[in-house]
């Protein structure tokens with residue numbers, strides 16, 4: 001049983017068809033890189049998987065739960081899918097520690113002490129536990145993105161979704177974030193990642209999915225993908 005399954009998924013913004021019949025099956029533990037030109041629907045695809053965006057047609061099943069537009073399964077899917085955005089999306093008025101504690105306390109009903117323990121554990125995991133008491137603006141971009149990864153991990157999701165996690169970073173910060181992601185990959189986490197970092201893709205991906213104009217036009221293992229036609 002795959003952990004993510006999309007069947008003929010369509011997404012329309014007004015009259016613009018951002019996804020036009022996407023089929024995608026992802027196994028537990030698989031690392032899938034999504035690439036393709038700007039505007040091809042990559043971001044829309046992963047936003048539909050955790051239901052930030054609602055698809056208009058087709059089926060999306062995540063960890064055995066189908067995303068219907070009225071389901072309480074949506075909350076469960078959000079819990080199962082940690083999302084990392086291009087622009088970190090940390091709350092500026094909360095410390096890194098509190099950013100990490102918030103969702104587990106609110107969404108999972110975990111107590112403050114337990115949430116703190118989890119947060120410290122995952123901040124260590126991404127090597128910024130020493131920054132826990134600071135506010136996002138006091139951290140470098142790379143540190144903020146690692147904090148955002150820790151925050152997602154604190155929900156103990158089964159799947160991590162990354163939407164261009166290094167695109168907003170200065171070049172010297174990209175490496176530290178990719179190293180963190182590689183380390184998660186080697187832990188066996190299921191990962192779906194939109195990125196232009198082809199070196200990372202080659203190293204980490206089980207499969208590379210290439211999108212164009214709202215459709216998956218090619219998918220293959222990195223060796224095949226990068227071999228010259």
Ligand code: ADP
Pocket residue numbers: 013014016018036037038039040041042043044045
């Ligand atoms: P990518 O991530 O591949 O750059 P996106 O999924 O962000 O592509 O966008 C796909 C297309 O859908 C683009 O043409 C974009 O302008 C359009 N789009 C994305 N979000 C919206 C929205 N909220 N409203 C209208 N059009 C949108």
Ligand code: ADP
Pocket residue numbers: 039043044086164
């Ligand atoms: P990305 O491709 O990284 O998602 P975009 O610049 O395409 O970045 O989109 C940023 C935000 O703007 C997203 O929330 C997207 O849904 C929205 N958006 C993108 N294109 C449009 C559009 N044509 N009309 C309205 N919203 C859009």
